[in-house]
Amino acid sequence: MVGIVGYGAYIPKYRIKTSSIAEQWGNDATTIEQGLMLKEKSVPNIDEDTITISVQAAKYALKRSGIDPQKIGAVYIGSESHPYAVKPSGTVLIDALGIGPDVHVADFEFACKAGTEAMFVAYSHVKSGNMDYALGIGADTSQGAPSDALEYSASAGGAAFIFGKENVLANVLFTHSYTTDTADFWRREYMHYPRHGGRFTGEPAYFKHILGCGKALLEKSGLKPSDFAYAVFHMPNGKFPLKAGTTLGFTKNQIQAGLVVTAMGNTYSGSSPTGLTAILDIIKPGEKVFMVSFGSGAGSDGFIFEATEKISEVQDLAPKTWDQLNGKRFYLDYGKYLAYRGKILFNDIV
Amino acid sequence: MANSQRYTREIPHRYRLEAQKFKSGFVSLSRRYVDPETGEQEYEKIILKGTGTILTYTVIYVSADAFSKQTPFVIAIIETDEGARLTAQVVDCEPEEVRIGARVELVFRKIINEGHSGIINYGYKAVLI
Amino acid sequence: MREVAVIGIGISKFGELWDQSIRDIFAEAALSAMKNANIKKIDALYVGSMSSGLYTMQEHLSSLMTDYIGQRGAAGFRIESACASGGSAMRLAYLEVASGMSDIVLAGGVEKMWDVDDGSAILATASxxxxxxxxxxxxxxxxxxxAKLYMHRYGLTREELAQIPVISHKHAVNNPNAQYPFEITVDTVLKSSLVADPLRLMDCSPITDGAACVILCPLEMAKDFTDKPVKVKAVGAATGTIALHDHKDIIRLDAVRLAAERAYKASGLSPQDIDFVEVHDCFSIAQILVAEELGFFSFGEGGKALAEGQGTYGGKIVINPSGGLKAKGHPVGATGIAQIVEAVIQLRGEAGKRQVNNAKFGMTQNMGGSGGSCVVHILEAL
Structure with missing residues (x-):
């Protein structure tokens, strides 16, 4: 069967507390912390972007897979913060990791769903027999306008997955995608920050697509929520995935292991993928994971994974997701945060 | 600042630590044609593992304009476990944590943006391990 | 080879020369040197400049400078070896006279550093x-x-290191050409802003506009122009690795040691014979490392010895009577020639309050980058 043969997550070490942002805009921190279930969020170091995050996550995935980078036939990075408007992210990554030049590379964008999109295509390549291995990555240094609600959650991180046929860590049992045109969140060219439809991003967007995709995936598989050890959904905040999951029939316990948003924020394209790596870090052979992403615009990709015996051998080979979230970190004040995120107007260097 | 022509030809060493190992055992990260000590011209290409030790370092408070948003930052001379010497920033730490003799690992990071419209310069930096 | 003498010296103001362009500054020094040597015509000109192109967008100094000092038609060459450009120009001018190719040759150096905002990036091109x-x-x-490694290995303290610029400034007080002719204290150094830990602003030589020129001729002709010719006794030059990380030992300056060895050998002299030395103290730590490589102190002992006053009047050797790069100023391409100018002033006995008594042999040491190139001259009073 085809499945994940290597995975890795990378989360920058810098953080800003929800309270630091709330203080800046005169909002009540406690209400926001409870309402969004967010204590802090990750911030990229001044020298980190979607490319460097992807490289580090993919390095960890390669380490866990043990495969020769030269055998990878396709590389896809899904993100809504590709550093260049024109010039691929993936080309930098392949030259940094020694992949190619005989390789297919593309950058994906589909709001927060771009990461699972990359996984979906990478998986499909291997399944079709096009190639032996393909790499799919979801990573973001997410944008949120100053003082917008998104500023509390938009964070940085990413996860990488190598798909293959041999020495599989977690088989892909089923996939499903669900897509409509729904303008709940967007960013036009040359604009620094995305805009969104406020509460319109909830029921008609997030829940409609997650539930639509989730129900269809359950039906397709013939499995029940209780057949799964874990479930992971896109995490714009702490509340939405819990609500969507329980509506589908999952318990809070099944969702908790992958609910990285509470310590990391919403890494957009890296959100449900880093939730998945957090689960893969602890999953036992034979256990199943139910995963549904969401990207505004709008659509959801769903996957059902089942861990193999091999997973236990590789979990410790690279840093685990929760260890990175709970490990050494540096807190920024709001001013430093603005500088790190490039939200201050600087003079150009000539 | 590099231009894109100069930048592109430095990718093998800068992105993936391609180095040369000469017969004498001398390892050079910078592209060379002869072993500077022996004059030997034969070498094998190796990829540095990326781990090494800090030989000396400084904390830069006044930089060239292109780096001024990063100050203060740590720069160190590092000897890799293969014996190659290089100069690189040490990041994701407080300057007070850095020591002569500290162990580091090289990671892939952004070095600078060339203004608002130029290319983005990537390369190796070090983190303490 | 013919013996060579310096018969004229000229130096511009050192400082922030907002009203003067690179050609103005050079002309000031060159015309003053020609006047000092009582000559009207030169056969050739060697001008050292580290980066006139990046600093002022002006290359082709050979043509520009010969024209603007009234020497159209003379052979002209621009020499670059980072901060050792001036010393390198001196060596090549010396060779041109010594070889018999020309009789009257001008060796000069110039840098116009205050026409740009981001000088750090330009200086870094020497790395x-x-x-x-x-x-x-x-x-x-x-x-x-x-500095970090030297202090770590030899136990030099930050306070001891601070003595070096304090002494340089003390010397500069008596130098009318110095950019900063005033005294500072250890406290001034320790309270100045951090530039690159452990070095602070007062450990660093300043940014300077300036030019210096000397006129060379065969020793046998020197008396036709001046009563006080100074002999170029020997020159030694060498290169080291451009990257600091490629130094075999990061705090050893191989190029300086080699250049000095060559100069000592050519002159038959040893460190004990030298009465004073103008060293390339672009930073406080550089003075220590160089003084050790030149053989004035054992390795690892120079720092403490200099902090105790062994490099000033009454000490083992007078280092930088001019105030050095730190206090006199450091227009990079001109520095190597400015050192020669100071050596000639001392050996002529014209140094006034900063005169090194009975100076017979003076040494200059001019260095590029982090020790990537070095030129050492030994001059002799006749």
């Missing part, structure tokens, strides 16, 4: 652009890494 400067290292940063 390895792809393997050092690319990563954000500055020249203070490179010397700071040497």
């Amino acid at each position: 390895d652009q792809e393997y050092e400067a690319y990563h954000g290292v500055t020249f203070p940063g490179l010397y700071a890494m040497m």
